[in-house]
Amino acid sequence: MTANSWLYGFLDVCIVRLLLEQRDYGLGIAKRLEDAGFSSVPGGTLYPALVRLETSGLIVGEREASRTGPPRKYFRLTEEGRRAAHAGAADWESFSAQMSRVMGAGSAAVRK
Numbered sequence: 001m002t003a004n005s006w007l008y009g010f011l012d013v014c015i016v017r018l019l020l021e022q023r024d025y026g027l028g029i030a031k032r033l034e035d036a037g038f039s040s041v042p043g044g045t046l047y048p049a050l051v052r053l054e055t056s057g058l059i060v061g062e063r064e065a066s067r068t069g070p071p072r073k074y075f076r077l078t079e080e081g082r083r084a085a086h087a088g089a090a091d092w093e094s095f096s097a098q099m100s101r102v103m104g105a106g107s108a109a110v111r112k
């Protein structure tokens with residue numbers, strides 16, 4: 001499995017976490033994910049996630065004029081989205097610890 005295959009299961013959590021730091025538009029979010037080490041996230045994956053998060057009330061999109069082209073839709077967290085970002089971080093810590101235990105156990109089994 002590649003890092004990107006894991007990302008798809010956690011994309012919503014990653015997006016709200018990135019938006020906790022600063023508001024951003026779709027391509028900016030994709031670039032930040034790439035800067036974090038994930039290969040290119042297709043628009044056909046990213047934009048449905050943004051729509052899903054917006055529909056669920058976790059983010060709000062606002063169109064703004066761009067100096068270099070058509071208007072961009074910038075996304076920011078709602079208060080509910082901020083709470084979800086913090087809850088997602090706690091959930092990730094728990095899940096990550098569980099995975100580390102499983103992967104550590106798996107590594108020990110492989111060494112035998």
